[in-house]
Amino acid sequence: MNHKTLTEAREALKKYWGYSTFREGQEEVIHAVLEQRDTMVLFPTGGGKSLCYQLPSVVTEGLTVVISPLVALMQDQVQQLNNRNIAATFINSSISSWEVEQRLVNARNGMYDLLYCAPERLQTTLWQAELPKLDINLIAIDEAHCISEWGHDFRPSYREIRPALESIAASVSWMALTATATPEVRTDIQNNLELSEPVVVSKGFDRPNLKWWVLSSEQKDQKMLTAVRRASNTGVGLIYAGTRRNCEELSSKIQKQLGIETESYHAGKEPGDREQIQQRWVEGNLPLVVATNAFGMGIDKADCRYVIHYEMPYSLEAYYQQAGRAGRDGEESFPLLLFKPSDLRIAEKRIKDSYPEREQLQRVYDALCDSLDLAVGSEMETAEELSIDLLSKRAGFSKRITRSALNVLNHLGIIELIEYITPRIGVHFIANRDYIRELISKSENERKRLFLDTLLRQFGGEAFAEMKYLDFDYVREKLNVSPNAVKKGLQVLQDHDQILQFHSRGDLPLVKLLEERQSVLRLSKKELEQHRNTLLKKLEYMQGYIETEGCREVYIRQYFGESQVRPCGHCDNCLSEKKGEVQFMDSDLLSIKQALSKGGKTIPHLCRQFGWSRSRVKKSLSYLIREEKVKVNEEKYIWANSTEN
CATH class of the missing domain: 3.40.50.300 (P-loop containing nucleotide triphosphate hydrolases)
Incomplete structure (x- = not known):
């Protein structure tokens, strides 16, 4: 990285984030990215991973594509970037196909520095058609542990990222980021993404300020x-x-x-x-x-x-x-x-119960497709709202089994289940534009006139062709009314004036089939049990x-694969041991030595002799064994210098 680029990176850090210096590890990562090296970033939660791809995006030409599995996280980060005047957007199943297409056109025209994208999106016909036209410089894969079946949140769609981007793979830089990767998972990430001699930057997994x-x-x-x-x-x-x-x-x-x-x-x-x-x-x-x-x-x-x-x-x-x-x-x-102790038994049972029988999966899948009016061979373009209650009744299962089946289908990459999305409001004008403009000009109600005029300007022409969705908070801010007043106003325009239809999103989860409907799910018993056994x-x-x-x-x-790690000295076990040592050094040494020098003793014997708790005796003996002053013969503890065998 030349001096000018380093200076630009530091200036951008100050300008957009307000920081004078990088946090540990960040500069090394950014150095590698600006030299167009592949990188693997292993930072703990809160370690500043996102800056590692966000900052290069504003100091280099081209587009940074960030692949993330979490809709809520995408929306949150895009909002934060926009607040910093960094051009960013996202595409996922929570927005309409028209909106996805428009954002990709904007990306092609260089309007964004960052484009956040769900991994499933890479398989779509639209994405594949637009891919050659996008000037992509960096592919950043967040939550990269999802690639690995040994990761705690394995997602099959993550293993298709590299194949889906093969046509541009050699001309872009790759970055994989995770806070939680064991050595096996790291190897899996590198192999699956085919990272070329990546620069691996790890901050380690110690958090010295945390008292575990x-x-x-x-x-x-x-x-x-x-x-x-x-x-x-x-x-x-x-x-x-x-x-x-x-x-x-x-x-x-x-x-x-x-x-x-x-x-x-x-x-x-x-x-x-x-x-x-x-x-x-x-x-x-x-x-x-x-x-x-x-x-x-x-x-x-x-x-x-x-x-x-x-x-x-x-x-x-x-x-x-x-x-x-x-x-x-x-x-x-x-x-x-x-x-x-019962927590472990409950957890094991839940893991086993969370994998329904293959027949149950098929039934929930069929009920889901039927509720979406999908025939065999049909595909979905956009995600639809899903009522778990109604689906449970349709499938004839409890909500617990239905929910478990949906989670497994989501995990196996058959459906995409979106649970936490930013509330959005959709408007579809069913009266023609001229009629609405006339209604605005003739309305004697100033508040209603302003409300409808703002609505028309914000939703625009696309809302005459189909339901167009915008973030609810954005619409409320433009209308300058309370959240309740937004819905009340739309209700009047829908029921009384009959000029539009509206719909709120965010109350229910969204679901989307990722492939065409199958008559029979192609799932083996081994496939279903493998991940359960990993869990x-x-x-x-x-x-x-x-x-x-x-x-x-x-x-x-x-x-997480670190070696030669020294005790932290401040977790509960370390503090308990220290406390035990102090007690032992102050008064217990002589008592234990005198008792064991006269012959081997069991833990219950020492508890009765001194009136100590079992925990106090065990900790004292553990310390003495480490110091090689006490040895164990079956269940008896013996002073090392005593003559007893």
Whole structure:
């Protein structure tokens, strides 16, 4: 990279992001990108991955294509970039085919620096037709662990990224980014994307400001309340509660018993409410959110002081990513996992139950296609809204089985299921333009006249041909009325004046078949069971993290492939050991030595002799064994210099 380019990169960092210097690892990545080298970026959550492709996009010619699996994250990042006056947009199944086409035309004409794209989009006829006309400079694959079947969120569509872009593969730079990749996953990413001698930049998986803690108790509610009471003095927090019901109940309990303002966040909430809760939390106006695991994706908040997991995640990758949302500013923060033994049995059962029988998958698939009026061989152009309740009734299954089947079909790349989208409003004018203009000019109601005129200007000519969708907040801002007034006004124009039809999106998930409808799903039993077995293996590692008596940070870092890792000194196990050593050095050394010098003793014997807890005896003995002062013969502990064998 020449000096001028480095200067431009630093100027762009200051101009668009307001930073004077790069964070650790970022400059090395950007250096490699500007030299058109392939790169693999392994930064922890909050480590500044997105800047690694966003900044090069504004200092180089051409388009950066960012491939992301998360609709909510795409929308969030595009909004942040636009707020910084960086030209960016996204294409996915939450927008109409007309809008997708228009955005691709704009991209072809050089109107964007970044184009965010769902991996499934690369397979479409429209994308393949436009691809040769796009001046693409960099392909950035976010959440790259989705490529690997060993990743915690494997998506088959990710393995088709390289083949779909083969025609331009040699003329662009490639970047793969992830916060959670074991050595096997890294190898899989590199091989699948065919990265050419990539520059690998890893910040490691240590988070020295995080105090990892696991609390095992049957009284999880009480322990949670105690933890929140203590942690609330440090700043805002986040609780991952697992289910909607837990979110509601825990949120209510915290407010009633602790008086701390708390909101629940889950898919059952109105989209506008979810967005408002998220915004208040990000701005520091809401101390605590109790959420399902969808909360936090793509959210840029540096000063979350504590993250409590009321329900255990099923993989160490998911836990590390979610817990890592605490302390992104480098200040001391607290990730706490609440646990009881039955959690593991429940988790194992849920994983096994989450893979329905092949016949159940077929039935839900058929019911879905029938509800979408799709004949065998038919394709879908855009995603449609989906009611899980209605689909469950149609398939004749419980909502749990139906939901599980949809998740598996989504995971296997048969459908695309979009759960969290920015609320959008669609308008289709059914009266002709001249009639509407006449209605505007003759209206004696000033507010109605202004409302309709603004609507016409914002939705434009396309809305006369089909339902056109725009972001709800954008429309509300242009109309300069409350959210409720937007819908009321549209209702009047639809029901009374009968000049348009409108539709809200965001209340229900969206679904799209990624291929034409099949009469019989082409799925083998091996294919269905393989990922389930991987998830069960990952659950074993999660159990290992919970049950380890060693340093928790060491366990995490070794899981992600780091070696020669020293204990952190500040997780619960390290602090407990230190405390044990102090007690031992102060008073316990002589007692243990005198007792064991007279002959071997079992742990129960020592507990009775000293009146100590089993935990205190075990920790003292563990320390002595490491110091080679005590040895073990069957269940008896013996002082190393004693004569007993």
